[in-house]
Every structure is written in structure tokens, then in C-alpha cells.
Amino acid sequence: MKLKKYAVLLVVVLTLFMSACARNTANQRTSLLTIQQQGSFMVGGTTISEPGKFNLTNALKPQGQTLHGDHAYVFYQIPPKARKYPLVFLHGAAESKKTWESTPDGREGFQTIFLRRGFGVYLLDQPRRGEAGKSTVASSLAPTPDEQFWFTQFRIGNYPDYFDGSQFPRDTAALEQFFRQMTPNTGNFDVNLIATACSQLFDRIGDGILITHSQGGGPGWFTAIKNEKVKAVVAYEPFSSFVFPVGELPKPIQSASLFGELKGVEVPLSDFEKLTRIPIMIYYGDNIAKEPTIVWNKDHWRAGLEMAKIWAATINKHGGKATVVHLPETGIKGNTHFPFSDLNNLQIAALLSDFLKEKKLD
Template structure:
């Protein structure tokens, strides 16, 4: 009897241990150490402008004979031990940087290390003229987004990102999944960056495609917001893009065949409406050769009095047409509106919010279904 009880206790302990290990493997815990095989940083692309004249030590601060460097991307990467075949390359959105994919405003784990824990090599990109790539060969122009008035955008960007609204006293009221409190509001507002030169998404796509081409087996692109158009354009430039995961793409043009353009749904503030860009059919067909998934959060409604909800309502309507057009031409595109599958309360920055692990696991499931988890 004593022996049987010991065996039962041992079995129960081993079962509990196995259950804990399975839970950790499934991503339910972020407490386990990450084992890294390689990590580092580097730049991709870039150019320079040569100034005329001859440099001399007597006038060493003069521009004569010197070069102005810029227009490159800064890349930070981590490769786990026994990494999966295809790395993930993360492209941020407008006025943002690679911080989009790092810890959220309340310090919760970000997608960068979540995906490393899942076995993927992760490359975080600061696109040209942004973040740690903030050198430009061209001067800022009046039409450079956000650059003209960088210090007075907190309420504008909060509402446009659908983080929440403001009460009658001007206090921010977050939506369901965004952390509440002045501390987190300030952390969110301190994530914005101002471009050091004109926004040029063809330049951004050229540099991103150069990074993808450096990956032996190609790469999976993960984009956000205005980075969506960079992802589409990159896949047109190289066949080494193996899939695209797009979180709330918009704010810059979706890609369509030039002879098959979509209907434009206008926002109340017309300038906020979703846009489309036509490309030759041969280029568009490259998007039909890879799996593509688009995720959109909550609080999206065309005609809403909230400018952010209205704006992203038009983007969602454009996304529907984009996905339909890809699939009509034989592609594999999926559009997921999170509230439709029971995931509610997310803003434009769904990768940083209280349920970001649920969104992460949803993406892992998609990668597995597409055979991209090997």
C-alpha cells in the first residue's frame, strides 16, 4: 500500500511537471529564459550626397568635400537556437519605429521576444529617415507627415489610433484593451518619432527588399499601419517574401491592378480616406503567390463621429476589396476582423495591448496552417 501511494504521488508530480512544461511551450508563460544563438544590429541600403570643394583641417566644419549620408534602414535582430526556416521581418507604421514591436506602454512583453520564444528569428526595422535611421539625404519638406508641428499631436494621434476618447475635462479614457492611467498614456505618446526627411515608401520598400534578399530562405513580412503599403511593394520587388502578416494596414495606398481599381469609401474628413494605387497586372499577381493575412481591431465604423473610427472604417472597406481582388485572381488572402471572432476592445496598436498574447497566438496558428512553422 505504501509503495502504491508513493507511485501515485510520483505520477501526480510528473503529470503536474509535464503540464507546466506544456503550458510554457504553448506560450502561456514568458518567464522562461530565451536561448539566443546570435544577435546584433546593422544597416541596410543607404546613399550619400557629395558636396563640392575640398575639405581641409583649417576649415574642418565646412561641408566642402564632405558627404551627407542617409536613407538606410537600421536593423536589430535575434536568432534563437534551432530557429525556424523563415525569419520574421517587422516593418513599423508612420511616425513610429521598431519600438512598435517591443514592450507595450505598461511594460508587457512585446511581439519581438514572443516570436523569438516561438522559435522564429526576428528582425526589427527602423525604416529610412525614422527612429535610429534618422539620417536623410533630403531635407524635411512642409508636406512631411507630422514634422511641421510635432509637439501638439497627442490628442490627435490618440483618437486617430482609436486608443480611446476624452471626457469633458479632457482626460483620456482608454478603450477596453489599452492600459488605463496617465503613466501609460504618457508612455504611448513617447513612442512617436518625427521623420528626418520626406516620406518615400518606394525608398522604404527598396531597402526592405534588400534586407529580405539577404535571407537565405526568404522571410515573412510583418507590417503595421502605413507599413502595409511597404510590405505590398516589397513583395512586388522580390520573390523572397514568403508571406505577409499585416496588422491594420492603411494610411498609405493599397495595391490594385491598374485596370481593376477599387471603390473609394470617403471619410467625413476626406483627407483621411483610404487610398489605392494601381500597378501593372504582372506586379499585382506577385501578391497572389504568397499567403497574406490582415488583422483589424475594434471600434471601426464608417460615418462615426469619432474621426479615428471613421477613418479606419474606410481602410477596412478598402481591405475587403484588396483581399477579394487577390483571391479573385487565384491568391490566398484572409481578412480577420477581431470582434467577428470574439476578440473585442482592441485599438490600432493591438500588438501592445492587454490581450496581445491572444493576438500573437492567433498569428502563430495562421503560420502553422500555412506551413510556415518549420
């Protein structure tokens, strides 16, 4: 009889717990979201002109006309009584600002999570990507089926299998949303062009925190070099364009990556030292090889993580404040290349909040 009562009590407790969890999730989605300012604009870019005189009666001819392109697109939201520094979000390869918006399964992304926490948020589409697709250089877009490659490259799993414990939502609708958010380049990827546009954004908005993802890591370092208004950099899984002082470039890291060896980039010491004056935090997720392996996606990111550690050590040797966090080593497991949109993105957001608080940047 007592066992039956305990069983009923356990069911009641579990029901209340599940209801509370559901209410918390619903509250996050439906609680009032207050925005004082919202808008969008273009920043940076170049202009080309066709020689000649514009002919109004034959206006389809290019003579005497201009083309504005290679700018970044910026969407922003500012809450009332915003915190000291806004957050500027730069996406990675094959992505756009959508990366920071709603997650593939419809949960709130970092855009809204940190808006709710009182931060102004600025989301970029880099030059020649997404809503900044107007390019001044020619390109060719071929409809190439490659989504299973990206599934594997981004460590969701080894297609068609998900990694055990993967934090990526596993329903087919979420995967379709993920595939559909991927966005092609409309011109070649240009680190300096992107960094220049990002720097001009900071010139416009003032001091802020730069948050990058993957391929955006390289332009992020160069943005911080160009502009002292960047007060910190948080990078999620950067891979390429790690910068080192002239004479301190490490040997390329060999791996089974489909992109070959990973090399650093030399910059003048005076430029490198600018990165030592701000706090830098780097995060990597799970399913990255600890030792060389023929599993190419795990080995690709092993090289990236290894280079990041060498880079951070070089920053700190020169008096900087760079930290590399490998999430599974802290007990946070299952994250893909997109920890900020995985199922545990609130836990990942808490780490960012803690970093900003610790460094007095909030």
C-alpha cells in the first residue's frame, strides 16, 4: 500500500516538474520582448563606375553608370536601458546572419537570448553573402548538391548517422531548415574586405564585443587589429587565418581534412600586439579527434583546435589574455560546430554571459 502511495506521489512530482519545464520554455518564447530601436543599414563597400555618359533614352547601357557593392548588411535591435557594450555577430562559411537568429528547430537563438539579457545586438551578413550579396567581382554559382558534406564537416555526425549524444535536434524538419539556411558566396571570400566593413561598423556604433563563428574568426582578428573599439572577441570554432607575428609562424598542421594542411598567417608584431590588449575567448565543441585519425571531419577540427591553442599561447606569451575552452573537457558534451544553436544553447549562452561579467564587459 505504501509503495503504491509512493508511486502515485512520484508520478505527481514528475508531472509537476515536466509542467514547470514546459512553462519555462513557453515563458522564454512568449514573455514580453521590448525593443527601443530596430533597423538595418549597409556599411563599408566599394563603388565601380563605367566610363562615358549616362543616356536617359538608352538607360540599359552601362556607360556613365555606377555599381555599389562589397558592403556588409547589418540588422540591429537595441533594448531599453541597454548594457554598456553591444554584441556584434559575424557568421561563418556557407552561413549568413540567420546563424544567430532562431535555431533550426525554432528555439530562440543568440540574437534574442542576449537581447532579452539587455544587450544591443548587431547581426552582419558579410560582403558577398546573404543580404549583402551585391558584389563588384564576377562569380559563377552552380547548383551543386553538397549538403551531406556540410552535415559531416560541421560534425552533426557522419552522414547519415548523428554522433551519439549530439546536441543537434534530430527531427527531419529541423535538418531541412538547417540545409535551407545555407547561403552561397556571390564573389570570392576576402578577409580584408570583410574586416574593413566590420571595422567601419564599429566606427559607426562605437565600442562593442565582436562574436564570430568558424570562417568569420579570421576577419574577426583583423577587425580587432584595425579598430580599438573592439573591446573583446569571442570566437566559436575558428579555423583559418590565425595570425602570428613575423618570425613566429608555427609549422603547418597536417590532417586528413579535405582542405589540406592548416597554416597560420604572418602579421607585423605591432599589429599582433593589438590583439594582446583585449580579452579573447575561443570555444570548441565535441567529436574532435584527440590524436590524428583518418576520420576527416574529426581530424579537420583537431587541426583547428591545435592551432587555436598554439595561437592563444602566443598571444599570452606577448602579454595577452586569450583562453581556449574545449567544451567536453568541462563536462559539456555533444556540441556540434554550432554550439550557439544546439539543444543546449542556453547553457552555452550562460558561458558567454559569465565571460562578459568576469571581464566587466556587461
